[in-house]
Amino acid sequence: MENEFTFALGPLAISASIITTWGIMLVITAIAWLSTRHLAMLPGALQTTVEGIVATIDEAVSAVAPEHGRQIMPFIASLWLFLIIANLLSLIPGLHSPTQDLSVTSALAIVVFFSVHWFGIKTQGLKKYLHHYLKPSPILLPFHIISELTRTLALAIRLFGNMMSLEMAAMLVLLVAGFLAPIPILMLHIIEALVQAYIFGMLALVYVAGAIQSQQLNSPE
Amino acid sequence: MEFNLSTFVLEIINFLILIWILQRLFYKPLLEVIAKRKQFIDQSLSEAKNLKLHAEQQCSLYENRQKLWEQEKQAALNELHRQLEAERRAALDKLNADLEQERQKAKVTLSRQQQELRQQTEKQALQNGAKFAGMLLQQASGPELEARLFSLLLDNLTTLPEACKLCLTTLSTKKSIPIKITSAYPLADEMRGQLEQKLTSLINSPINFQYHQDVALIAGLRMDIGAWVLNANLQHELVGFTEIGYESE
Numbered sequence: 001m002e003n004e005f006t007f008a009l010g011p012l013a014i015s016a017s018i019i020t021t022w023g024i025m026l027v028i029t030a031i032a033w034l035s036t037r038h039l040a041m042l043p044g045a046l047q048t049t050v051e052g053i054v055a056t057i058d059e060a061v062s063a064v065a066p067e068h069g070r071q072i073m074p075f076i077a078s079l080w081l082f083l084i085i086a087n088l089l090s091l092i093p094g095l096h097s098p099t100q101d102l103s104v105t106s107a108l109a110i111v112v113f114f115s116v117h118w119f120g121i122k123t124q125g126l127k128k129y130l131h132h133y134l135k136p137s138p139i140l141l142p143f144h145i146i147s148e149l150t151r152t153l154a155l156a157i158r159l160f161g162n163m164m165s166l167e168m169a170a171m172l173v174l175l176v177a178g179f180l181a182p183i184p185i186l187m188l189h190i191i192e193a194l195v196q197a198y199i200f201g202m203l204a205l206v207y208v209a210g211a212i213q214s215q216q217l218n219s220p221e
Numbered sequence: 222m223e224f225n226l227s228t229f230v231l232e233i234i235n236f237l238i239l240i241w242i243l244q245r246l247f248y249k250p251l252l253e254v255i256a257k258r259k260q261f262i263d264q265s266l267s268e269a270k271n272l273k274l275h276a277e278q279q280c281s282l283y284e285n286r287q288k289l290w291e292q293e294k295q296a297a298l299n300e301l302h303r304q305l306e307a308e309r310r311a312a313l314d315k316l317n318a319d320l321e322q323e324r325q326k327a328k329v330t331l332s333r334q335q336q337e338l339r340q341q342t343e344k345q346a347l348q349n350g351a352k353f354a355g356m357l358l359q360q361a362s363g364p365e366l367e368a369r370l371f372s373l374l375l376d377n378l379t380t381l382p383e384a385c386k387l388c389l390t391t392l393s394t395k396k397s398i399p400i401k402i403t404s405a406y407p408l409a410d411e412m413r414g415q416l417e418q419k420l421t422s423l424i425n426s427p428i429n430f431q432y433h434q435d436v437a438l439i440a441g442l443r444m445d446i447g448a449w450v451l452n453a454n455l456q457h458e459l460v461g462f463t464e465i466g467y468e469s470e
Contacts, residue, residue, distance in 0.1 A: 013227040021235050028239065032247035039254045041261065054251045070252075074244040082239060098232075103225045107232035 017098040024085050024098070053081075065209035068123060072208050075115055079108070080201040083159075087193030090167055091186060099163045099196075102156065109156035112204040113148070120211030129211070151207065159200050166192050344463075351459045355439060358455050362440035366455075367406045370441035371416075374453035378419050388449055389423050399429040401445040405438040405454060420446075 007014050035050040043051060057077040062069030083099065090097040098104045120129040133144045170185045381389075392398050400420060402408070408416070417430055435443075441454030452458075 011227075012231060013225065014231070015225055015228045017228055018231045018235070021232060025235060025239050025242070029242050029246065032243060036247060036250045039250055041254070041258055043254075050247075051251055051255060054248060055255060058252070074240055074248050077248060078236070078240045078243050081243070082236065101225075101228060102223075103228035104232045106224065107229045108236060110229075111233055111236055 015101070015103070016096065017101040017104050020089065020095065020098045021086070021104065024082060024089065028081060028085065061205060064205050065212055068119070068209070068212050071123075072115075072119055072205070072212070075119075075208070076201055076205045079112075079204055080197055083108075083197035083200055084194065087163060087197050088190065090163075091189060091193075097163055097167070097193075099159055100167060102160045105160040105163075106156040108159070108200070109152045112155060112207060113152040115204070116148075116207045116211040119208050123212045151203075155200065155203060159196055162192065162196050347463045351463045354462075355456070355459050358439050358459070362405070362455060364406055366440040367404065368412075370453050370455075371408075371412055374442055374444075374451070375415060375419055377451075377453065378423065381423070385449075386423070389446070390425075392424055392426065392447055397427050397429050398424060398446065399431060401431045401433065403433040403435045403438065403443045403445075405434070405436055405440050405442075407434055408432060408442075 006016070031050075035046050039047060054077065057080060058069065058073050061073045061076050065072060086097055086099045086104075088097075089095050090100070117129070120132075123129075124132075133141050166189060170189060173185055174182060402416065413430075413432065417428070420428060420430075437456055439455035439459075441452075441457075443454055443457065444451040
């Protein structure tokens, strides 16, 4: 995967992944605007669909973090929606998924990393939140720090590796088998894209929920 | 697979912008409308629940009221039956009483009719008896019987009760006392003399004797002394016999 299309915007180099991300953002924003333009108590087909999606995500988030579900739901839902569309984008000929770019997955992982601490500090306060790194014993502090870093790294590499390898494997199979196996490969791509988006979002949710509820989990009660 | 810092930074910014846009444009209005609908549904459910509760209360109330009405109806029906039974019994008792009264009346009437018939019969029998006895005595009577009845009259005058004697004494205050002597047969002078002597001994005033003959007497005499009538004849006896028969009834 290479950033074939690159131009400079001042000091910033605009890669194809960024442009694709903007496209995805534009599509998502357009769908969001169109679907919420005329919200009614008796919903139409589009409103029912988007309400179903949001309600399902809200229930999933609330199931993991019942007390703070509504607080972290926008972040997790945005991750899921963005990743699903981004992962499935490579099914369209001529387009490449931005999640095949390590910079993009790393950015998302970093956002998750900071979100974990942001929500944890916001919920519990800085002192209490940092105090949970010293539990059950201060000796474990380095391991906590290593765990935080490695899981963020794993988050970025997992998504990047899977999406890139999926496309590469698909290309290799297509090269070997010609036009005999495109449909199963496409189906595999769809499943893999959905699974990876789900895994990334769910891991982010678990990390954030763990940060929010760490005080409760570590407390004797 | 190279890492690009610009892409990394821009991607972070892009994603944060996306979150902000979706939060403003997508999640917030959708969650609000979902919450509003949920609130509306909850409110509807609550109203339905209240309505159901109210309906159940009303149902229970009306069931109780219906039960009370049934009880009242049953009580009224029982009261009506009781009154009807009482009225029927009273009417029956009255009817029985009237019937008994009518029966008693009929019985009394019948008894009276029977008694009257018996009296009539007895009276007729007595009259017939007296008639037959009169006819028999008319055939069997004669001067001898007359003499014997005359003798009996004299004896009776001798042994008059004190009340009769007192009555005769009161007649003595009058100047002249008419005594009507009626006999079935003509009295002989001797007999007239004995009779006048006897009466004179009883009454101290002058006496005007008047003699008559009446065959209806059959045998014997009858003396009319003022309002006092002394009978010693068969007709009087027969009449007396008949009257005794009446009195005995």
